[in-house]
Amino acid sequence: xxILARQKIISDLLPKKFGWKGKIWVAVLILxxxxxxxxxxxxxxxxxxxxxxxxxxxxxxxxxxxVFFVAISLVGSLITAVLRLTNVHWSTPLTRIAxxxxxxxxxxxxxxxxxxxxxxxxxxxxxxxxxxxSPIIWDVIVITTxxxxxxxxxxxxxxPDFNIMLQAKKEAGNRFNKMYAFLGSFWKNTPKQKKxxxxxxxxxxxxxxxxxxxxxxxxxxxFATTYRPGWDSTNFGxxxxxxxxxxxxxxxxxxxxxxxxxxxxxxYITIDNFDRMGKIVVMLALVYLYFNVNEFxxxxxxxxxxxxxxxxxxxxxxxxxxxxxxxxxxxxxxxLILINRKGRKPFPAFIAGTLVVVGxxxxxxxxxxxxxxxxxxxxxxxxxxxxxxxxxxxEWAIAAGSLAGMVLIITIFARIFPxxxxxxxxxxxxxxxxx
Amino acid sequence: xxxxxxxxxxFIVTGLLAGATLTGCSSRxxxxxxxxxxxxxxxxxxxxxxxxxxxxxxxxxxxxKPVPDxxxxxNTEARIGIPGKKFVMVIDLSRCKSVKACQTACNHAHDLNxxxxxxxxxxxxxxxxxAPYWEPTTCMxxxxxPCVKVCPVxxxxxxxxxxxxxxxxxxxxxRFCMAACPYSTRVFNWEAPQLPKEIAxxxxxxxxxxxxxxxxxxxxxxxxxxxxxxxLPHCVSACPNGVFFFGDMVEDTVTNGAETFRFSDxxxxxxxxxxxxDLGTKPSVYYLPPVNRNFPFENKDDQxxxxxxxxxx
Numbered sequence: 001x002x003i004l005a006r007q008k009i010i011s012d013l014l015p016k017k018f019g020w021k022g023k024i025w026v027a028v029l030i031l032x033x034x035x036x037x038x039x040x041x042x043x044x045x046x047x048x049x050x051x052x053x054x055x056x057x058x059x060x061x062x063x064x065x066x067v068f069f070v071a072i073s074l075v076g077s078l079i080t081a082v083l084r085l086t087n088v089h090w091s092t093p094l095t096r097i098a099x100x101x102x103x104x105x106x107x108x109x110x111x112x113x114x115x116x117x118x119x120x121x122x123x124x125x126x127x128x129x130x131x132x133x134s135p136i137i138w139d140v141i142v143i144t145t146x147x148x149x150x151x152x153x154x155x156x157x158x159x160p161d162f163n164i165m166l167q168a169k170k171e172a173g174n175r176f177n178k179m180y181a182f183l184g185s186f187w188k189n190t191p192k193q194k195k196x197x198x199x200x201x202x203x204x205x206x207x208x209x210x211x212x213x214x215x216x217x218x219x220x221x222x223f224a225t226t227y228r229p230g231w232d233s234t235n236f237g238x239x240x241x242x243x244x245x246x247x248x249x250x251x252x253x254x255x256x257x258x259x260x261x262x263x264x265x266x267x268y269i270t271i272d273n274f275d276r277m278g279k280i281v282v283m284l285a286l287v288y289l290y291f292n293v294n295e296f297x298x299x300x301x302x303x304x305x306x307x308x309x310x311x312x313x314x315x316x317x318x319x320x321x322x323x324x325x326x327x328x329x330x331x332x333x334x335x336l337i338l339i340n341r342k343g344r345k346p347f348p349a350f351i352a353g354t355l356v357v358v359g360x361x362x363x364x365x366x367x368x369x370x371x372x373x374x375x376x377x378x379x380x381x382x383x384x385x386x387x388x389x390x391x392x393x394x395e396w397a398i399a400a401g402s403l404a405g406m407v408l409i410i411t412i413f414a415r416i417f418p419x420x421x422x423x424x425x426x427x428x429x430x431x432x433x434x435x
Numbered sequence: 436x437x438x439x440x441x442x443x444x445x446f447i448v449t450g451l452l453a454g455a456t457l458t459g460c461s462s463r464x465x466x467x468x469x470x471x472x473x474x475x476x477x478x479x480x481x482x483x484x485x486x487x488x489x490x491x492x493x494x495x496x497x498x499x500k501p502v503p504d505x506x507x508x509x510n511t512e513a514r515i516g517i518p519g520k521k522f523v524m525v526i527d528l529s530r531c532k533s534v535k536a537c538q539t540a541c542n543h544a545h546d547l548n549x550x551x552x553x554x555x556x557x558x559x560x561x562x563x564x565x566a567p568y569w570e571p572t573t574c575m576x577x578x579x580x581p582c583v584k585v586c587p588v589x590x591x592x593x594x595x596x597x598x599x600x601x602x603x604x605x606x607x608x609x610r611f612c613m614a615a616c617p618y619s620t621r622v623f624n625w626e627a628p629q630l631p632k633e634i635a636x637x638x639x640x641x642x643x644x645x646x647x648x649x650x651x652x653x654x655x656x657x658x659x660x661x662x663x664x665x666x667l668p669h670c671v672s673a674c675p676n677g678v679f680f681f682g683d684m685v686e687d688t689v690t691n692g693a694e695t696f697r698f699s700d701x702x703x704x705x706x707x708x709x710x711x712x713d714l715g716t717k718p719s720v721y722y723l724p725p726v727n728r729n730f731p732f733e734n735k736d737d738q739x740x741x742x743x744x745x746x747x748x
Contacts, residue, residue: 047649049626058613058623118608118650125607129588136587136611227617227714375619381555
């Protein structure tokens, strides 16, 4: 990183107003969210009948979307905690991007799970009558914990930045000063405060790792604790976690590219950052590939009767198109692109990241639905529509609305707060100078 | 519930309510003064009741108000079950020819929406060269119920008498139980049940499973209300071929209404078995193998379904 003066860094990194592109972007996101809300109102008034879910495919894209959100949120712990604790400094400019992805994704994970409930009006029963033996209650507990730790990990490193923003308020002419003052005016940058903050961040970074593993392992147990072929697997926890790190890292690549372009952050999110993140994605894709081999090839070697229908449906049957699309876009293609040095340049890395994210979304769909349509007893004594599943427009609208909502939170966050940590960047630069 | 054969319990409950009114009212508010009871004329028929104080009191029958919508049993009672019982079902596959009278009776008794079936009658064939047979399935009322394990709010529960029930007033509609049940026995109310007003307004009872509610899960309840009355579940009494036997494992008896067997003898002599024993769910429903059959296997069902589909499209 080239050496930059403190003032230059601050003026570069302060939040900026949306340009016309930004305004259109936000308008489109809000529109998609509104359509999603409209579809949900329809669902609330007529019930889940507006979806295509029926007794066999009793979980659909809401649940696969939920798994996707939980997966993508894991990246917060990877970038902020794992890399921070291992003293990796190149990831400093990426920490806040990763953490806001985590917070917004986990928020929408909770929202989408309420959308999936038949009786959202009875949500309070989870607290009134919650039974600890149900994996759903484990999920409620760990997701809430993860949400708050992530929020704190987002908030603490912001404190010195509030201070900087308040000092620079005249230059920036910022309407958000009141909020900054409310959130961070107690921060005086004293050595004592800094020490407390550093220690808290360290403690949170350590605690978030087991909690992050827990949220996705427990999410995998929602499936693995049942008997169904395709879910009844001891591999599921590790399979989910490795996939989650992969999709999260892919999302960071995408966000890095977009923010770099939109906010002219070339000096801060460098080519070197893309190079290193690209290598991480290759490694994570290989790990995920390893767990996929375990997940599919071992049962396929035996072809137990109950597994056979499910597996053949994926390999050569009605889901084979989506299956091979998901496998190649989430693993094979990104590995092929990112394994070359040229592939780790910003634009190809962005393409690879997009492929990972899109492929992973469909991969989650394949984890949820095909299994439900291969029950132990044949599908019988039900209307014909129960035998297949293709999401209704309401389901697509709500799923798209939730994804747009997540991106909207990230966009608005970047409008209000510096998306690259200012204080930490200054410190890194000063360290650099001393060396 | 029919008021004429009003069970003793109802009578006592109503009596207790009347008793409570008696003791709970001060002289200022005497429910028996003329003002309060201008509409009611004493019939002269006196009824003996037990008051909350434990005194036997006499009240004119006319003052007893019928309580029409009182649930048959309280939720707590319905969750405990009938002490000292362990209900069990035996399904004799050699007698089934898929008449589906069981299904019709069940759907009618529980006011299920069209297309919803708690009892399914599967045409089964285990392998290419093995014999096809009909396999009716109810809820297996497992002793290790996977659905109960995963329910986050204790909406589905296992009773002392072995019956697994659903509290539709508590169910949040997460459908985890449906994913967990290997027997695909659970049915979801995707839309509002189409019920006559008087049924829809009844308070829900876990034992009758009526009325079904939108956004909640339903399933076979072993007709817990019937068993409490000492009567047979609707599927058992509806089957013209006596396929279903129902009874109590503690008494070691099962009956289909016409024939009664010692449960252990029946299972031993006819080599009874349970479905998916390897999963360890320990069902309360036993099957007798389809040997020495009463009827040949004829799958008219498929042809009919095909016709229906043609008509629909």
